[in-house]
Amino acid sequence: MxxxxxxxxxxxxxxxxxxxxxxxxxxxxxxxxxxxxxxxxxxxxxxxxxxxxxxxxxRDTGDLLTALAVVAAQRFYATMKARQERSAQDPRSQFIASGQGYIEFALDNPALFELMFGSRRADFSCEDFSRPSFEAFMVLVKDVADLRGDNALDNVEGRADILTAWSLVHGLANLLIAGRLRFLEGDLEADRDGTILRALERVVPVSPRL
CATH class of the missing domain: 1.10.10.60 (Homeodomain-like)
Known part of the structure; x- marks a missing residue:
């Protein structure tokens, strides 16, 4: 042979x-x-x-989904930070940029976004997921704190501002993914990033505080 x-x-x-x-x-x-x-x-x-x-x-499906959620959280955090690095460094611009990154990740990765925020099948208490997820949350906290000029987590008003900002950005991401913003279809088709930017700019007035 x-x-x-x-x-x-x-x-x-x-x-x-x-x-x-x-x-x-x-x-x-x-x-x-x-x-x-x-x-x-x-x-x-x-x-x-x-x-x-x-x-x-x-070990099982949940274990694999947990590992995939870790990948999602890392990508989520990296997308937010990448937007901030490309933006002006003043507090308002950084806040808006992190929101743009948040929505960019959601629109580019709707399945992973749903896994992170709408599923109970992964173990979100595992350290590998908690670390990048917490880092992403702290981006928001720092942005709000910089706008307010204090430690936003240390007072009721600061925590309310964090909640409001997060809810608005997350809600906008979900509405865009679901295709519920039909009155904006023309604007989104012509300039998706610009439309999102204009919405986020209205979350934070020109004043240095929320």
Whole structure:
């Protein structure tokens, strides 16, 4: 017999990258099937591995969704910070930029946004998720504190401002994802970023305080 030197069939992942491949497949599965239709079997099939392969890295569906939520939280925080880095550094501009990043992430990753804020299937108490999630929250806290000129978490009015700002940005993101802003369809089609910017500018008056 002669030695087989022909090309080998390509696998869905390289040796040692199974976890990365499963997370990438999980994100696509979540996008197409949603939270309720998400299964380990579907992820394994999409990644081109056996049904038992995910068990090497994830105990169950909830464990995989938790790992995916960690990816989402990291991306969420990075998107907000990237917007701020590209913006002017005064408190008002930084506040508006973080809101733009918040909404940008939501619109570009609606399935992950839903996983983070509308699902109970992931373990949001795990440290790997809590860390970037807390960092993202502290971006908002710092922005509000800088606008107010105090430690916003230390007083009732400051906490109310944090709640108001978060609720408005999160609500706008949800309305945009749901397609409920039909009266703005023309504006959004012509200039989505500009329309969102104008809305966020109205959250914070020109005054240095909220």
């Amino acid at each position: 002669t030695e087989d030197t022909g090309p080998r069939p390509k696998t869905a992942y390289h040796h040692g990258d199974l976890r990365t491949a499963l997370l990438a497949a999980a994100e696509q599965e979540l996008i197409e099937k949603g939270i309720e239709g998400f299964t380990l079997r579907g992820v394994a099939k999409r990644a081109g591995v056996s049904h038992a392969a995910p068990a090497h890295h994830f």
